Amino acid sequence: MSTGKLVFDIETVGENFDELDETTQEILTKWIKEGFESEEDYDRELTKIKNGLGFSPLTGQVVAIGVLDYDRDQGVVYYQAPNQPAEDSEAGKIKFKPMSEKEMLEHFWEGAKRYSEFISFNGRAFDVPFLMVRSMVNGVKISKDLMSNRYLSSQRFGAVHIDLFDQLSFYGASRSKGSLHLWCRALGIKSPKADGVSGDNVAELFANKQYLDIARYNVGDLEATKALYEKWRDSMRFS
Numbered sequence: 001m002s003t004g005k006l007v008f009d010i011e012t013v014g015e016n017f018d019e020l021d022e023t024t025q026e027i028l029t030k031w032i033k034e035g036f037e038s039e040e041d042y043d044r045e046l047t048k049i050k051n052g053l054g055f056s057p058l059t060g061q062v063v064a065i066g067v068l069d070y071d072r073d074q075g076v077v078y079y080q081a082p083n084q085p086a087e088d089s090e091a092g093k094i095k096f097k098p099m100s101e102k103e104m105l106e107h108f109w110e111g112a113k114r115y116s117e118f119i120s121f122n123g124r125a126f127d128v129p130f131l132m133v134r135s136m137v138n139g140v141k142i143s144k145d146l147m148s149n150r151y152l153s154s155q156r157f158g159a160v161h162i163d164l165f166d167q168l169s170f171y172g173a174s175r176s177k178g179s180l181h182l183w184c185r186a187l188g189i190k191s192p193k194a195d196g197v198s199g200d201n202v203a204e205l206f207a208n209k210q211y212l213d214i215a216r217y218n219v220g221d222l223e224a225t226k227a228l229y230e231k232w233r234d235s236m237r238f239s
Contacts, residue, residue: 002159005070006115007229008108009221010127011079011214013203014053014060028059054203055126057133063206065104065131066218067111068094068226070119077218078104081211089212094222096215102138105131109143115159118146121180121225122165164228167236180224189227192220 017025032045054060061080068075074093081098089096099107108131112118120127128146135142146161151171169177181198184191192198197205197217205214 002114002116004115005117005119006112007068007070007075007119007222007226008123008127009066009120009218009225010062010130011064011199011202011218012054012057012060012130013063013206014051014055017050017053020059024059051203057130057137060130061101062104062130062134063101063202063211064214064218065108066215066222067108068222070226070229075219075222077215077222078107079211079215079218080104080206081209084209084211091216091219094219096212098211101134102140105135105138105140109135109140112144112159115144117160117162118144119162119225119229120164121221121228122163123161124150124163124166128161162229164225164232167232168228180221180228183228184224187228187231189224189231190220192217192224195220 017028020028028049029046032042032049064077064079066075066077076095076097078097078099080101084098086098088098097107124147132142132147144159146159149161150163150166152160152162152167164183165177166172168174168183178186181191181193183189195217197213197220202214202217205211205217
């Protein structure tokens with residue numbers, strides 16, 4: 001029987017736009033060709049498209065998956081380190097394990113079988129759909145349904161997924177929704193950006209082969225999400 005809570009977070013990067021086939025490039029840029037007349041506006045929007053390929057599982061891939069066992073306060077970050085020696089390492093309560101994207105996904109879904117409650121920040125809108133699509137691309141079987149029963153009051157069967165972005169924005173009712181950094185700042189939690197790295201830097205770090213730095217940044221996301229969950233649980237969880 002699956003029990004316990006699992007905090008999770010992913011990091012992603014996009015493909016190189018210039019290496020995409022001509023048809024794909026045309027599909028991705030067709031709307032800006034039609035919508036912008038000046039070359040300056042076109043170039044600005046094209047740069048946004050190139051930098052945003054990592055937000056879609058159709059043009060991006062998972063480069064790190066972090067999981068933290070809430071009760072044991074121990075975790076692991078699976079991360080890609082192409083063409084580097086595959087050596088596990090450890091920093092305190094977190095283990096770092098380099099492997100391929102497919103292997104990361106297999107480890108995540110296999111480990112998920114042991115848990116009944118999952119905690120994320122914006123996991124329903126980003127992390128879980130990305131994981132599910134990339135799992136399909138890699139031929140990996142998904143072990144838990146983390147997308148159904150969005151409202152906590154309806155999560156009576158199967159896995160419970162507490163997306164803190166949903167909870168803290170009251171399922172979108174709040175006008176100001178806030179990023180993980182802003183919530184951490186307001187509540188006195190160390191932000192994952194405190195050490196000078198943000199999600200926007202992941203693609204650059206990956207290109208520069210700073211793979212372990214991406215894994216370490218992911219740990220900050222896990223710890224911040226756990227602390228934010230505790231603040232929400234102690235103040236606003238009604239069940």
